[in-house]
Amino acid sequence: MSPESTGQNEHNLTAYRRGFRTWRGNRPFWAGLFTMLGGMPIAYFPYADLQLGNMTLAMSTTAGAGSLIIGVLLITLGLTMWFHSIVRVFAGVAAILLALISLPVANIGGFLIGFLFALVGGALSVSWAPGEPKADEETPQDASDPLPTAGRHPENMPAESVLHGATVPQQQVGDHDAASGHDGGTHRAG
Incomplete structure (x- = not known):
């Protein structure tokens, strides 16, 4: 066989050992x-x-x-x-x-x-417990973003985040959030 050949170079014992x-x-x-x-x-x-x-x-x-x-x-x-x-x-x-x-x-x-x-x-x-099968890898995170987006609070995330391939714009920091009753993280003494 030539060095460029893609043929199988494994010995039968090695293949048997891997199977075992x-x-x-x-x-x-x-x-x-x-x-x-x-x-x-x-x-x-x-x-x-x-x-x-x-x-x-x-x-x-x-x-x-x-x-x-x-x-x-x-x-x-x-x-x-x-x-x-x-x-x-x-x-x-x-x-x-x-x-x-x-x-x-x-x-x-x-x-x-x-x-x-x-x-x-x-x-x-x-x-003894059987091992977990390897899960499919999720979409890789941006290299400049050291923390994964799943564990972060939405207010601390960038303006747009990627969610399963679709971009979702985030709220601007001064917008009023009707569900929580506060606006953008600022407190007003009243």
Whole structure:
């Protein structure tokens, strides 16, 4: 390609990364990730065997099925936060409740690792709010006018102001304002 070419010079990885960044920005991504990371140790530890030299330490408990259910539900809630973010508040509250239930049921919440991840993920999901779409830019203000016209009192504005493309003449400072009962800002002692 020549330097003058207008062809696409981006690498596919860069385009994929930009697309992923856009996808991630439209949903509670980190909340879902933390919730899924919290569900994994809660579901895994009751079925794991720890090898210490020649000794095998089995961590399976009578609540192994409960731990598996809590872990799978947390992973499902994390995926729900990603792919159906409209129910993010429900998913966050459910993740917090499941994290709290995992303390007595699932080996102290997956040895506190799963509990903390699920608790943080649920809190992030409840607190996440979608961003505001960018509004269309209004007509630019005159460069010599440092203050916008919307917040200023009409008496302090120039003789003519622009209002949505149409010029509107302002009152002259001595004209009588019938609606307010005073004339142009001067007070008369009477």
